[in-house]
Amino acid sequence: MIEVSETSLQSMLEKAVNEAKINHTSPLMSMTKEIKKIDPILFFEAAKKSAMDRTFWSSTADNFTVVGVGSAYDLIAETNRIEQTEAVWKKLLDEAIIHNPYETPGTGILALGGMSFDPTKQKSVLWKNFPHLAFTIPKFMLTEWEDACYLTMNIQVGKDDHPLQLADKLKRTEDMLLNTSGYLPEEPDIDKTEEVAPTEWKRTVKYATDFIKEHSADKIVLARERLVRLTDEAVVSTTLNKLTDTQPNSYVFAFERAGDCFVGASPERLVKQDKNDVLSTCLAGTAPRGKTKAEDARIGTSLLHDEKNRREHDFVVKMIRQSMENFCSSIDVPEEPVIYPLKNLQHLYTPVNATLKEGYSIFDIIGELHPTPALGGVPRNKSLAFIREHERVDRGWYGAPVGWLDSNRNGEFAVAIRSGLIQGNQASLFAGCGIVKDSEPEAEYEETNIKFMPMLSVLGG
Structure with missing residues (x-):
């Protein structure tokens, strides 16, 4: 990684072209500057x-x-995805030419993306535009952090490129992006919704409880799909604004690929990295919100003392702690969970803080943690085998890690729940719940209905 002090875009590009000629490479050139505040959704x-x-x-x-626009570089992998991606990422950073005088997370070279829940499962046509792993280093990137706003331009430069022409083209696109309209289009209404095989899903829940009672597993997470048709093409920016x-207390995300867009608002952090400090989150055990403060408090207290939900939560806590021990020291886990409130739901929540050991990265933790018991089950291999054989829905990126990492050793990943895949005027929404031996199919079905609500409500439902 070459840190440079030049502030002229053209001089940066000239340096990158010279590096390409001398070293026979195609380095990434990255330039970050602070700009006046601009609404990220606009x-x-x-x-x-x-x-x-x-x-x-x-x-x-x-x-x-x-907010990322376009692609300066795509990291895509279908097999050995974590290891392959980390190797390419390190090589890109080693050769990169970066001007970024700020310590702000999310500036400089940054990759945003995610991966599929199960890379061994063949993709259906629904997810045809989403590889098993894909991270994008945007060509243009707006970063808003607290009261400051930054614009980053990234471009891969070759030995035959012309710095003046590249600079002129980048500047014209920058001017267009910063010229926002000041308003968002109206979101269309829902025309109709359709549940995908609800009776069959309930039968699968019953079969899973029988499977668990035979001591073949402790917990199996089953997901289902709900189709939404809109009166017109979805407006993703308006959807994001509503989310x-x-x-609140969620990670709102959108990943657009060839016109399809995976969108959601997940409350569940997988892992956050700030240099050597890492934080993971155990979020499992779910109940609705109350209509009054008193009812809300009663439901929360009941959730804290509910045997099924506490058992489900403890599965996640134990697994995350054990996984972090492989790569971290100074692991701190509270003895009891607390309530984590959202608009429609409340969850049991336990944070796990730790220090990353030398030689390890956020990729190592992602590879070890995914899938957590909250999205796969316990034990992992048996629950995943059951899901592969019996779950009808193609999860795609649902339930998998999505997030970002930057060239300054910062990053954050969430588990992609409360989400849906938008394709024109249609959306496929996904929700799941953890099945244990005493689960009731109808109760689990109603829990998934609650979990559909965050996406349904912003799509006009």
């Missing part, structure tokens, strides 16, 4: 004019948002 909407794919990530509790307004 920036996302303005990027639609560019005809480039867009990415969006927001941690609503941290006042942190990243950020209505889903």
